[in-house]
Amino acid sequence: xxxxxxxxxxxxxxxxxxxxxxxxxxxxxxxxxxxxxxxxxxxxxxxxxxxxxxxxxxxxxxxxxxxxxxxxxxxxxxxxxxxxxxxxxxxxxxxxxxxxxxxxxxxxxxxxxxxxxxxxxxxxxxxxxxxxxxxxxxxxxxxxxxxxxxxxxxxxxxxxxxxxxxxxxxxxxxxxxxxxxxxxxxxxxxxxxxxxxxxxxxxxxxxxxxxxxxxxxxxxxxxxxxxxxxxxxxxxxxxxxxxxxxxxxxxxxxxxxxxxxxxxxxxxxxxxxxxxxxxxxxxxxxxxxxxxxxxxxxxxxxxxxxxxxxxxxxxxxxxxxxxxxxxxxxxxxxxxxxxxxxxxxxxxxxxxxxxxxxxxxxxxxxxxxxxxxxxxxxxxxxxxxxxxxxxxxxxxxxxxxxxxxxxxxxxxxxxxxxxxxxxxxxxxxxxxxxxxxxxxxxxxxxxxxxxxxxxxxxxxxxxxxxxxxxxxxxxxxxxxxxxxxxxxxxxxxxxxxxxxxxxxxxxxxxxxxxxxxxxxxxxxxxxxxxxxxxxxxxxxxxxxxxxxxxxxxxxxxxxxxxxxxxxxxxxxxxxxxxxxxxxxxxxxxxxxxxxxxxxxxxxxxxxx
Numbered sequence: 229x230x231x232x233x234x235x236x237x238x239x240x241x242x243x244x245x246x247x248x249x250x251x252x253x254x255x256x257x258x259x260x261x262x263x264x265x266x267x268x269x270x271x272x273x274x275x276x277x278x279x280x281x282x283x284x285x286x287x288x289x290x291x292x293x294x295x296x297x298x299x300x301x302x303x304x305x306x307x308x309x310x311x312x313x314x315x316x317x318x319x320x321x322x323x324x325x326x327x328x329x330x331x332x333x334x335x336x337x338x339x340x341x342x343x344x345x346x347x348x349x350x351x352x353x354x355x356x357x358x359x360x361x362x363x364x365x366x367x368x369x370x371x372x373x374x375x376x377x378x379x380x381x382x383x384x385x386x387x388x389x390x391x392x393x394x395x396x397x398x399x400x401x402x403x404x405x406x407x408x409x410x411x412x413x414x415x416x417x418x419x420x421x422x423x424x425x426x427x428x429x430x431x432x433x434x435x436x437x438x439x440x441x442x443x444x445x446x447x448x449x450x451x452x453x454x455x456x457x458x459x460x461x462x463x464x465x466x467x468x469x470x471x472x473x474x475x476x477x478x479x480x481x482x483x484x485x486x487x488x489x490x491x492x493x494x495x496x497x498x499x500x501x502x503x504x505x506x507x508x509x510x511x512x513x514x515x516x517x518x519x520x521x522x523x524x525x526x527x528x529x530x531x532x533x534x535x536x537x538x539x540x541x542x543x544x545x546x547x548x549x550x551x552x553x554x555x556x557x558x559x560x561x562x563x564x565x566x567x568x569x570x571x572x573x574x575x576x577x578x579x580x581x582x583x584x585x586x587x588x589x590x591x592x593x594x595x596x597x598x599x600x601x602x603x604x605x606x607x608x609x610x611x612x613x614x615x616x617x618x619x620x621x622x623x624x625x626x627x628x629x630x631x632x633x634x635x636x637x638x639x640x641x642x643x644x645x646x647x648x649x650x651x652x653x654x655x656x657x658x659x660x661x662x663x664x665x666x667x668x669x670x671x672x673x674x675x676x677x678x679x680x681x682x683x684x685x686x687x688x689x690x691x692x693x694x695x696x697x698x699x700x701x702x703x704x705x706x707x708x709x710x711x712x713x714x715x716x717x718x719x720x721x722x723x724x725x726x727x728x729x730x731x732x733x734x735x736x737x738x739x740x741x742x743x744x745x746x747x748x749x750x751x752x753x754x755x756x757x758x759x760x761x762x763x764x765x766x767x768x769x770x771x772x773x774x775x776x777x778x779x780x781x782x783x784x785x786x787x788x789x790x791x792x793x794x795x796x797x798x799x800x801x802x803x804x805x806x807x808x809x810x811x812x813x814x815x816x817x818x819x820x821x822x823x824x825x826x827x828x829x830x831x832x833x834x835x836x
Contacts, residue, residue, distance in 0.1 A: 269499070272516060273487065273499060273501060273516070276445075276501040276514045276516060277485055277501055277503070279439055279514075280439075280485065280501060280502075280503035280512055280514055281485075281503060283435055283436070283438075283439050283503065283512055284484070284503045284504075284505055284506075284512065286435045286438070287431070287432065287435050287505055287510075287512070288505055288506045288507070289336075290336075290337045290340060290431050290435070291337075291387065291431075291505075291506075291507055292506075293335055293336045293337040294335070294337050294340075294341070294407075294425065294427065295385065296335075297331055297332065297335045297337075297341075297344075298385060298407075298409050298423060298425070300331055301327075301328060301331060301346065301411075301423055302409060302411055302423065304327050304331075305414075306320075306323045306324050306326075306327045307324045307327055307328065307346060307411070308411065308413070308414050308420070309323075309324070310323070310324035310346070310348050310349075310354070310421075311324075311346070311347075311348050311349070311411045311413075311420035311421035312349075312413050312414070312420045313348070313349050314349060321348065321352065321354060324346065324348070324354055325354040328344065328346060328354060328356055329356050332344055332356045337431065339428075339430075340427055340428045340430055340431040341356070341425065341426075341427070341428075342357070342358065342361065342394065342402065342404050342426040342427060342428040343355060343356075343357040343358075343361065343394070343396070343404070343424075343425070343426040344356045344357070344423070344424075344425050344426075345367050345368075345371070345422075345423070345424040345425075346411070346421060346422070346423050346424075347367070347368045347371065347421040347422050347424070348368075348420075348421050349420075349421075351366070351368040351369050352368060353367050353368040355367065361394065361397050361402065363396045363397050365396045367396055367424070370395075370396070371422065371424055374395055374406075376389055376392070376406050376408075377408070380406060380407065380408035381408060381410065381422075384408060384409045384410060385407055385408075385409055386407070386452070386508075386509075387405065387407070387451060387452075387507045387508075387509065387510050388451050388452020388453070388454075388507075388508065388509035388510060389405070389406060389451070389452060389454075390405070390451050390452055390453075390454035391403045391404065391405055391429055391451065391454070391456065391463065392404060392405075392406060394426060402428070403428075403429040403463065404426035404427060404428060404429065405426070405427040405428075405429065405431075405451065406424070406425070406426060406427075407424070407425040407426075407427060408422055408423070408424055408425075409422065409423040409424075409425075410422055410423075411423055429463055432449055432456075432458075432463060433458065433461060433462065433463060436449070436458040436463075436512075437461060445498070445514055445515045445516040445517060446458075446459075446514075446515045447512065447513070447514055447515075448466055448512070448513040448514075448515060449463060449511075449512055449513075450509075450510060450511045450512070450513065451509070451510055452509040452510070453509075455467075468492060468493070469492070469493055470490040470491065470492055470498070470500075471490060471491055471492075472488050472489070472490050473489055473490070473491060474488070474489035475487070475488050475489075484503060484504045485501065485502060485503045485504065486500075486501075486502045486504075487499070487500070487501055487502075488500045488502070489518075490515070496517065496518075496519075497517070497518040497519075498515045498516060498517055498518060499515075499516045499518060500513055500514070500515055500516075501513065501514045501516065502514075557579070557581060557585040557586075557589075560578070560579050560589075561579055561585065561588060561589055561592060564576055564579055564589070564592055564593075564596075565592065568592070568595075568596045568599070572596075573596040573597065573599055573600035573603075574596070575593045575596065575597060576589075576593060577593075579592065579593070580593065614669075651685060651689070669711060669712055669794075670709040670710065670711060670712065670820075670822075670825055671709065671710065671712050672706060672707050672708065672709060672710075672822075673701060673705060673706055673707070673708055673709075673710050673740065673748075674701070674706040674707070676710050676712065676713075676714065676715055677699060677701055677715075677738075679712075679713070679716065680699075680715050680716055680719060680738075681697075681699070683716050683719065683720075684697050684719060684736075687720075687723055691723075691728075694732070694733040694734070695723065695727065695733070695734060695735075695736070696733070696734070696735045696736070697719070697735070697736045697737075697738065698735065698736070698737045698738070699738045700737075700738065700739045700740060701738075701740045702740065702741070705740055705741075705742070705748060707821060707822075708748055708819050708820060708821060709820045709821065709822065709824075709825055710750075710817060711787075711790055711791065711794060711817075714787055714790075714791070714815060715738070715750065715752065715815070717783055717784055717786075717787055718752040718784065718787070718801075718813045718815070719736060719738075719752060721767075721784055721813070722736050722752060722753075722754035722756065722811065722813070723736070723754075725756070725757075725759075726754040726755075726756025726757060726758075726811050727754055727755070727756040728756075729756065729757045730756055730757055734754060734755055734756055735754070735755055736752065736753070736754045737751075737752075737753045737754075738750065738751070738752055738753075739751045739753070742819075743816065746818060746819055747799075747816055747817070747818055747819065748816070748817050748818070748819055749814060749815070749816050750814070750815040750816075750817070751812050751813070751814045751815075752812070752813045752814075752815075753810055753811070753812040753813075754810065754811055755809070755810050756810070756811060757807070757808065757811075758805045758806050758807040758808050758809050758810060758811050759803070759805045759807065759811055760805075760807055764803045764805060767784050767785065767803065768784065768785055768788055768801065768803065769785060784801065784813070787801065788800050788801045791815070791817065795817060795818055798816075799816050799817055799818065800815075800816065801813055801814065801815050802814050802816075
């Protein structure tokens with residue numbers, strides 16, 4: 229039955245694949261051809277606009293530098309004094325020349341300043357020019373006779389006059405752009421002289437050379453009414469006639485570029501992308517032949533698009549089918565396993581489908597429930613084990629019987645005036661009474677310190693008063709919890725293995741402090757014999773018992789294990805010691821109050 233059902237599904241998938249392959253493949257082939265052509269044209273135009281924008285910024289920046297130079301010179305006092313002077317003064321001329329030379333050298337477009345001339349009184353002039361283009365011409369007298377003079381005087385700093393050969397250096401052709409700026413007197417509008425500049429055509433050819441040279445088409449530079457085509461690194465006059473048969477954007481648009489469809493006298497069609505420069509009458513144009521968009525589309529592109537479309541279509545169909553039937557269920561089972569690894573053992577019925585993968589989902593849920601039962605059982609067993617171990621410790625002696633007996637000894641000692649015996653029996657009775665109070669594992673720090681003081685009192689009398697213990701417990705830390713009998717083994721270790729071997733009096737200092745907002749540090753430091761690093765490792769990892777039979781199950785290594793078990797691997801004991809000087813046992817525990825502990829216990833119970 230299942231086999232026939234699977235065969236039917238495969239047959240349906242096959243029919244659907246044939247139909248979609250034919251219909252969608254045909255549509256994509258037709259639409260793709262049109263879209264590719266349109267997209268190619270649009271991308272080429274956008275690329276041209278972007279590149280022309282960079283080209284515009286480059287040329288504008290160079291021309292702006294030249295404009296700035298003219299402004300500086302027009303208002304410089306040394307230059308205006310030279311222009312206004314009625315007498316020929318060599319000092320004024322030298323001062324003006326130095327200023328002009330300095331300004332030209334420091335200008336960012338200095339390499340394109342072919343010649344800069346300032347005419348002064350009595351047809352004198354100063355100029356800066358490349359040495360190879362120096363001339364013996366009397367520029368001051370010849371300048372007014374040049375063909376461009378009248379037009380440039382009436383339109384100062386007009387970049388639209390066009391490129392000409394250097395009129396003052398006939399021996400060698402050099403294309404330059406002439407610019408003229410009258411220099412007026414400081415206190416009136418009278419013209420005292422002129423600032424004449426020849427801008428090298430390299431300013432434009434360098435910029436055009438940096439243009440993306442792999443673009444198809446031709447580059448046209450327009451300076452006023454003069455058009456120049458850039459070919460082989462040179463600018464040549466461009467006189468070909470074009471007819472605009474369609475405008476792609478509104479002529480009234482304020483954008484800095486325009487897009488036109490043109491055709492030449494032979495009927496060849498172009499797309500003209502024109503970028504206006506910031507200087508009036510100047511622009512750069514990229515002529516892109518329309519045939520560029522049609523090359524290669526006739527045969528290769530439709531076939532490639534058709535094959536590509538069919539492959540993508542088949543891939544999408546098969547991917548969706550597999551995803552719905554196999555991938556999605558496997559992914560959900562994987563997520564469920566991830567949740568189980570993080571501790572979520574609840575049953576998830578959404579993965580129990582009615583097929584083979586659903587059977588796997590059911591087994592995963594059964595596995596999660598079994599793991600939960602095993603963990604609960606292990607936790608309960610561990611708790612019972614710890615409680616039993618603690619009760620065994622208590623049962624080593626009968627605390628109530630000993631307490632009553634020691635109480636009688638205490639009163640006999642008081643009656644007979646034996647103060648030391650009285651204090652020792654009192655301390656011991658309090659110690660035993662604490663053991664008899666119950667099985668609480670966690671007690672406040674003040675109670676732990678009180679137990680420690682009772683124990684130390686006994687040891688102090690044992691050693692004849694040669695021991696001293698200083699305790700620093702801030703009041704704000706007294707109520708935080710600690711594992712019961714954590715500090716006593718550390719003090720016992722300090723007495724038996726630290727101070728006693730020295731054969732002299734010793735001091736134990738206990739300091740309780742905060743190490744951060746969430747942890748407490750307790751240091752038990754003695755001034756005994758100290759220990760080596762090997763001894764430290766042995767105590768923390770291999771020691772099985774302390775020196776006292778009474779607390780034999782609470783050795784330092786055992787305390788270390790209890791702390792890490794209860795608080796985690798970030799907490800426990802570390803030892804700092806210098807042989808012959810001191811040993812410091814440092815205990816780090818988290819800040820926990822009785823309320824925090826009860827809340828944590830409730831959360832664990834609810835999770836179970």
